[in-house]
Ligand SMILES: Cc1cc2nc3c(=O)[nH]c(=O)nc-3n(C[C@H](O)[C@H](O)[C@H](O)COP(=O)(O)O)c2cc1C
């Protein structure tokens with residue numbers, strides 16, 4: 264087994280193992296990919312304050328997210344068609360998260376169903392909901408998530424239509440995928456992935472089986488999303504869904520202080536400051552740059568989480584020190600899954616945990632709860648350079 268010391272190692276193995284179509288799908292941002300790039304490059308602009316001669320024994324990364332104990336405040340983000348990166352990828356990622364003591368979020372767009380994941384794990388996971396036009400179908404999904412004892416509903420608000428991702432169109436990514444000669448030639452070189460995929464329990468969208476009907480062009484992911492998702496989604500509907508669910512609600516995809524205030528008003532338990540990993544509105548602020556104004560607006564009244572661009576434990580530390588109470592990783596765990604299945608997700612979590620712990624020690628801190636702005640050196644123009 265290769266020696267893996269960082270997330271980039273897993274990314275390289277992922278790219279080698281998984282068909283181009285699915286690697287590109289995971290890696291892509293929308294349009295020019297500016298927001299996607301800045302999600303990571305803006306983390307680099309923040310520097311850390313080194314402190315010395317502080318007793319660094321007894322360190323712990325443990326904390327809580329929405330009242331649930333976590334071994335570190337890093338949840339697995341909902342990622343669509345995770346099961347195409349590795350057979351039964353959602354089940355494997357959920358189990359890795361459970362063993363590590365961090366939350367797993369199952370996407371509506373998963374290959375494994377809610378029931379598949381519930382049957383494979385013993386702790387409650389979180390379910391991510393996309394609001395679709397078919398309200399009966401949404402009600403059934405909510406009931407299934409309740410039956411599976413999911414402990415939070417994560418409602419994603421930033422994808423009622425799909426941002427354009429050039430590579431997905433060129434690669435013919437759709438349901439089912441368009442098998443061009445180029446795609447076939449590439450698939451032929453990914454035989455290890457193919458052989459393993461034949462053992463999958465599920466080979467179709469587990470949560471949305473039977474829901475892909477009456478679409479004018481089912482061969483395009485964006486046409487499918489545009490025709491299935493509810494474009495009339497508004498705060499009143501979000502309040503209704505919250506009522507129907509009756510449990511904890513996390514609103515994901517908030518990037519503006521005004522929207523954060525609306526989330527507070529509908530009574531969400533937490534929000535996720537997120538631009539969908541730079542896959543939706545290209546040109547939007549990076550998540551880490553959007554975070555301070557949102558914390559200022561609602562940070563003392565609601566739990567604020569963030570995702571986007573986290574590729575290391577140092578990034579996690581920066582987000583927490585900035586004031587986020589929790590973080591999520593998307594691609595960082597997908598690289599691990601694509602590279603080595605469950606073991607790879609575990610490795611991604613281990614890498615991030617180690618980096619977080621070491622960085623904490625070198626910053627003179629022993630508890631994640633003690634992290635704060637005092638640990639960071641933030642350039643003067645980092646905030647407030649873009650005024651509405
Ligand atoms: C391949 C891929 C698929 C995604 N699918 C979903 C999804 O189904 N639902 C959702 O709410 N977010 C989805 N996201 C967004 C992630 O939940 C998360 O916001 C993002 O990946 C964070 O950025 P990062 O990848 O830089 O960590 C997806 C992201 C990626 C990369």
Ligand SMILES: O=C(O)C(=O)c1ccccc1
Nearest residue numbers: 343344372422488539542
């Ligand atoms: O790719 C995504 O980011 C995503 O959330 C999605 C949306 C529709 C279908 C599959 C995935």
